[in-house]
Amino acid sequence: MSDAIDVKNLTKQFGTTVAVDNISFSVQEGEIFGFLGPNGAGKTTTTRMLTGVIPAEAGTATILGYDIRREPVMAKQGFGVVPETSNAYADLTAWQNLMLMGELYGLGRARAIKRASDLLGMLGLIERKDQKVQAYSKGMKQRLILAMALLHEPELLFLDEPTSGLDVHSTRMILSLLRDLNRAGTTIFLTTHNMEEANRLCHRVGIIRNGKIVAIDAPEKLKTAIDRVHRIEVSFDRDVPGDALLRLDGVTGANRTGDKWQITAENRDTAIRSLVAFSQQNNRKIITLNTIAPSLDDAFLRLTEEAGP
Amino acid sequence: MNPAGLPEQMRRAWAIAKKDIRIYYFKGPVLIFGIFMPIFLFLAFLMGSRELPLPFLVSGLIGMTLFFTATAVSPAIFPWEGSAKTLERLASCPITIEAIVFGDMIASTLLGIGITLFTVIIGLVLGLTLLHGIILCIAIFLAAWCFSAIGMLLAVPPTNVPSNIMMLSSLIKFPLVFISGIFIPLEQMPSWGLVLAVCSPLTYFTDLIRYSFTGVHYFPVLIDLVALGVFTLVFTVITMVLHKRTISKRM
Ligand SMILES: Nc1ncnc2c1ncn2[C@@H]1O[C@H](COP(=O)(O)OP(=O)(O)OP(=O)(O)O)[C@@H](O)[C@H]1O
Ligand SMILES: [Mg+2]
Numbered sequence: 001m002s003d004a005i006d007v008k009n010l011t012k013q014f015g016t017t018v019a020v021d022n023i024s025f026s027v028q029e030g031e032i033f034g035f036l037g038p039n040g041a042g043k044t045t046t047t048r049m050l051t052g053v054i055p056a057e058a059g060t061a062t063i064l065g066y067d068i069r070r071e072p073v074m075a076k077q078g079f080g081v082v083p084e085t086s087n088a089y090a091d092l093t094a095w096q097n098l099m100l101m102g103e104l105y106g107l108g109r110a111r112a113i114k115r116a117s118d119l120l121g122m123l124g125l126i127e128r129k130d131q132k133v134q135a136y137s138k139g140m141k142q143r144l145i146l147a148m149a150l151l152h153e154p155e156l157l158f159l160d161e162p163t164s165g166l167d168v169h170s171t172r173m174i175l176s177l178l179r180d181l182n183r184a185g186t187t188i189f190l191t192t193h194n195m196e197e198a199n200r201l202c203h204r205v206g207i208i209r210n211g212k213i214v215a216i217d218a219p220e221k222l223k224t225a226i227d228r229v230h231r232i233e234v235s236f237d238r239d240v241p242g243d244a245l246l247r248l249d250g251v252t253g254a255n256r257t258g259d260k261w262q263i264t265a266e267n268r269d270t271a272i273r274s275l276v277a278f279s280q281q282n283n284r285k286i287i288t289l290n291t292i293a294p295s296l297d298d299a300f301l302r303l304t305e306e307a308g309p
Numbered sequence: 310m311n312p313a314g315l316p317e318q319m320r321r322a323w324a325i326a327k328k329d330i331r332i333y334y335f336k337g338p339v340l341i342f343g344i345f346m347p348i349f350l351f352l353a354f355l356m357g358s359r360e361l362p363l364p365f366l367v368s369g370l371i372g373m374t375l376f377f378t379a380t381a382v383s384p385a386i387f388p389w390e391g392s393a394k395t396l397e398r399l400a401s402c403p404i405t406i407e408a409i410v411f412g413d414m415i416a417s418t419l420l421g422i423g424i425t426l427f428t429v430i431i432g433l434v435l436g437l438t439l440l441h442g443i444i445l446c447i448a449i450f451l452a453a454w455c456f457s458a459i460g461m462l463l464a465v466p467p468t469n470v471p472s473n474i475m476m477l478s479s480l481i482k483f484p485l486v487f488i489s490g491i492f493i494p495l496e497q498m499p500s501w502g503l504v505l506a507v508c509s510p511l512t513y514f515t516d517l518i519r520y521s522f523t524g525v526h527y528f529p530v531l532i533d534l535v536a537l538g539v540f541t542l543v544f545t546v547i548t549m550v551l552h553k554r555t556i557s558k559r560m
Contacts, residue, residue, distance in 0.1 A: 051401040054557045073313040076403035083401070087394040091332045103324030104402045106310055106317055148398075 010059035021211035034202035080149030325412025343381025369491035379421025383460030391469035391559035417457030448517035458544035
């Protein structure tokens with residue numbers, strides 16, 4: 001497998017602010033890569049450099065094998081973009097916008113018509129296709145922009161917060177479309193604030209803070225990597241003494257919350273085994289037993305809130 | 310198909326031009342600066358100036374009309390697209406900056422030619438005789454292209470406020486009209502005026518129209534055509550180079 005995106009030492013400054021500070025990473029073909037970070041971290045700036053909208057001060061970005069500065073047209077021909085702010089032509093209809101994209105990507109007329117009707121149908125916009133985009137709602141605009149990005153069947157798709165401000169219905173529609181596209185082979189570079197979305201969708205995520213990448217890994221690995229201490233929630237059918245739990249092998253803390261016990265453990269496996277043995281020996285039934293994994297939220301907060309760069 | 314090749318980029322430039330025609334021809338400032346103003350100026354001078362001979366006046370006014378219409382759309386497109394964020398969309402599409410500029414110039418040129426042909430017809434209705442039709446056509450085409458390049462050049466400062474650019478361009482356009490032999494024949498100009506007139510492409514265009522309608526001209530026809538051609542080429546190249554440099558500052 002080769003890299004769809006290969007970034008080396010990319011840097012961008014606006015006046016005295018360093019928006020993106022010497023970042024390097026790569027995204028493999030066929031991957032869904034999530035790009036996360038707090039507001040102002042440099043996600044949009046990075047996306048704009050990768051898509052050839054603004055030049056980088058230093059470093060290189062190779063997209064689908066083409067250097068985005070040296071062969072921009074060849075690189076751009078292979079990817080589609082859903083930018084942060086919606087930017088279809090408000091004075092044109094959805095259909096005219098799509099036909100314009102068809103011509104700008106060099107699609108034949110027949111193919112453009114076929115693709116446009118398919119996409120508008122799939123995204124639920126077909127009845128409104130001859131209406132000016134001015135009159136569209138935010139969700140409709142966003143779906144249209146996705147259709148514009150997909151018209152030429154790109155191998156690689158850049159999306160900058162595609163679901164921000166959309167309702168559950170539009171969000172689901174977009175996410176399931178992304179999943180289908182990926183299954184069919186499209187590589188996806190996705191910027192988002194929604195951890196749940198990133199967690200469920202992305203094969204790997206990169207976390208950027210103050211223009212620097214602080215972590216890149218699979219979501220599950222990031223989650224477990226941040227927490228050395230594991231938490232287990234357990235409840236029994238009858239009361240158990242807290243100090244008895246504390247004495248168990250592998251358990252480092254036991255707190256009662258309501259009818260449950262919050263157990264902290266250094267090794268989750270040992271602690272669970274001890275709890276099971278304990279329940280057998282003392283003739284208690286375990287009613288619930290949950291391991292509480294840190295969420296991607298936790299990982300994100302931890303990684304982005306650490307003091308100082 | 311090679312997406313980066315010239316034929317394909319030209320095709321994509323034409324798509325840009327069609328989009329411009331659909332969207333920008335009907336924007337208020339374009340209608341005012343590009344269509345109503347030159348036509349009203351044209352009619353006002355036509356009725357007000359009794360001492361200048363009609364063929365002289367009409368040919369000057371045709372020159373002025375083309376100048377105003379061909380520079381009406383082009384300065385405003387980039388600021389408009391920059392503020393509407395559609396420029397960001399174009400910047401991420403497989404089209405070069407040169408092709409985008411070229412497409413904008415096509416749209417601007419076509420508007421200039423269309424409205425100017427309309428004033429030529431008014432001139433003919435008023436009794437002018439067309440002596441050199443082919444020269445007139447070549448002159449109108451060259452000058453329309455040249456003026457739309459000037460219009461694009463005016464949009465190089467990367468501001469996204471269209472009204473700023475509109476004001477700046479009026480500030481430059483009006484003085485140009487006065488030094489280009491439209492209201493004062495070149496023969497009657499003081500020598501410092503002639504020095505300025507030589508620097509204005511509009512001078513050569515006005516001279517060519519006069520030649521087409523009256524047979525009278527100040528410079529040799531070939532010199533007029535070559536001067537216009539050189540101005541066109543130079544402005545086109547400069548505007549493409551400069552826009553390539555400043556476009557990312559609009560994002
Ligand atoms: N055109 C610009 N001019 C000046 N500064 C800019 C410009 N664009 C971005 N910045 C600055 O660069 C930094 C990174 O901005 P960027 O838009 O990339 O953040 P982001 O991660 O996309 O944030 P958000 O989650 O809010 O979209 C910020 O400090 C921002 O103020
Ligand atoms: Mg952003």
